Amino acid sequence: MPLRIIQYGIGPIGSAIVRLLLERTGAEIIGAIDIAPDKVGRDLGDVVGTSPLGVPVSDRADAVLARRADVVVHSTSSYFDQVFDQLLACVRAGSHVVSTCEELAYPFRKYPELARRLDEEAKAAGVAVLGTGVNPGFVMDxxxxxxxxxxxxxxxxxxxxxxxxxxxxxxxxxxxxxxxxxxxxxxxxxxxxxxxxxxxxxxxxxxxxxxxxxxxxxxxxxxxxxxxxxxxxxxxxxxxxxxxxxxxxxxxxxxxxxxxxxxxxxxxxxxxxxxxxxxxxxxxxxxxxxxTHGDLATAAVVVNTIPLVVQAPPGLRTVLDIPVRFAAAF
Ligand SMILES: NC(=O)c1ccc[n+]([C@@H]2O[C@H](COP(=O)([O-])OP(=O)(O)OC[C@H]3O[C@@H](n4cnc5c(N)ncnc54)[C@H](OP(=O)(O)O)[C@@H]3O)[C@@H](O)[C@H]2O)c1
The missing domain is CATH 3.30.360 (Dihydrodipicolinate Reductase; domain 2)
Structure with a gap:
């Protein structure tokens, strides 16, 4: 069974991730979320520059997340406090999360209380949440x-x-x-x-x-x-x-x-x-x-990490918890 995936945030990085996901037979994109008025209502393939995918871009995050994907790939913003509610909604919907939010890569020093809350909620829901990408997430750590x-x-x-x-x-x-x-x-x-x-x-x-x-x-x-x-x-x-x-x-x-x-x-x-x-x-x-090419590497790191996050222990994880691997079979 392919992993069912929702893409949350379809800027240049979310688009690169979607295009790479389409090459992996182990992934099925079942939903797309973005608030940009020029994207809402369009077909996801149209937004990311591929043939039509039959997946409309929606700004109604709760309705899309209710489809309970295995994994939400999240790429809306860089600041942990700003995306906290978005991540919480993904976790409460019962989905694992891989996000390019830079501050999520290690939120424990700057946001100990928010990090503790997200960790507890993720454990309660039985899902893992990870912030990763090229930098932070790989080259400099x-x-x-x-x-x-x-x-x-x-x-x-x-x-x-x-x-x-x-x-x-x-x-x-x-x-x-x-x-x-x-x-x-x-x-x-x-x-x-x-x-x-x-x-x-x-x-x-x-x-x-x-x-x-x-x-x-x-x-x-x-x-x-x-x-x-x-x-x-x-x-x-x-x-x-x-x-x-x-x-x-x-x-x-x-x-x-x-x-x-x-x-x-x-x-x-x-x-x-x-x-x-x-x-x-x-x-x-x-x-x-x-x-290392930043944008190509970010999409690669995120997509290659998806099958590993699904197997990770529930909670707020960091790249320290996740093996390094090219996910050819995914
Ligand atoms: N860790 C890493 O190595 C790494 C590497 C590359 C990028 N990043 C980060 O990943 C994020 C995405 O990169 P990007 O270049 O694609 O950014 P971007 O150009 O800002 O695109 C983000 C998209 O998400 C939408 N969005 C913003 N808030 C949203 C919300 N609450 N709900 C739904 N959609 C929302 C934006 O809409 P609007 O345009 O209307 O705001 C935009 O379409 C950025 O924060 C970037 O800094 C991290």
Missing amino acids: KLVLTVATVCQRIERVFVRRVVDASQRRLPLQRKIGAGMTVEEFRAAVEAGRIRHIGLPESVALIAAGLGLEVETIAETIEPILADADVTTPYLHVRKGQVAGVRQIGRGLAGDRERIHLDLQMYVGAKEPVDEIRLFGTPDLCAQIPGG
């Missing part, structure tokens, strides 16, 4: 822990992810401030419009997974300036303007740094890379030259 398997002990972790945003879609280039002046960038940061969400969650996942003592998690965000003119398919960024963003997440024990995550996303990045350095016994360095 789960992959680090996977590589760490071959170390005997680890003192310190350094991860660097450099993303060339030139070929990514316009909303992403805007989200990182490409083309802004430094003053505009700082104002946008202040207003909360520029920020990758999820670095503190990745720090927390690494600390929990490696058993590293981390008392505080600190985060900084700075502009990266273009050192030459850059033209993308959408924007022209002049030398000296903001090319993108550099965010650093640090896990500290006292004033000693145990975890350092360096995320750089900018147009014109010459050497995109995902790099993991572990300092311990032995020291280890792992690199993915060119880096």
Whole structure:
């Protein structure tokens, strides 16, 4: 029997997930939820760019969730407190949840009370809830822990992810401030419009997974300036303007740094890379030259995780609880 799946949130990421699900014989999409007026009432296939699927997009979440899918794939928003009621509704409908909500990747530090409530409700309903994706969910946390398997002990972790945003879609280039002046960038940061969400969650996942003592998690965000003119398919960024963003997440024990995550996303990045350095016994360095493609990887991580979440113990889970696997048979 294929797993019955509802897609909740059909932006670019939800659409990529749906298209990948259609390739897996173990999945049957039985419902679609979104509130965007230009999507409601249309066929899901029409919205995600495939042939018709006979599944209308609805903004009536409760009615769709009442069909009790095995799994709800959730991709509406980044903040745990904002999606809490959506997740609760999925759980109360009796469905497992895999979500791309960044803060759901490790909500226990920032939202202990909400996390406890969701965990209790999920256990009562006998379902598992997981936040995952490429970052957080894999490159700067789960992959680090996977590589760490071959170390005997680890003192310190350094991860660097450099993303060339030139070929990514316009909303992403805007989200990182490409083309802004430094003053505009700082104002946008202040207003909360520029920020990758999820670095503190990745720090927390690494600390929990490696058993590293981390008392505080600190985060900084700075502009990266273009050192030459850059033209993308959408924007022209002049030398000296903001090319993108550099965010650093640090896990500290006292004033000693145990975890350092360096995320750089900018147009014109010459050497995109995902790099993991572990300092311990032995020291280890792992690199993915060119880096990991964010959107393709997010859809892959989510879809490959679905059959594993169904088998996970009920409750609010993290990627620490879920094996790494390509789900070919799904
Ligand atoms: N963990 C990771 O590695 C990872 C990777 C990629 C993306 N993400 C996150 O995943 C989420 C989805 O990404 P995206 O690029 O597809 O985002 P998006 O462009 O904002 O699309 C989200 C869709 O969900 C709809 N929506 C919002 N609130 C809703 C609600 N209450 N009920 C039903 N539908 C609702 C939106 O409608 P409106 O447009 O009308 O608001 C939109 O159609 C984002 O938060 C993104 O940051 C995480």
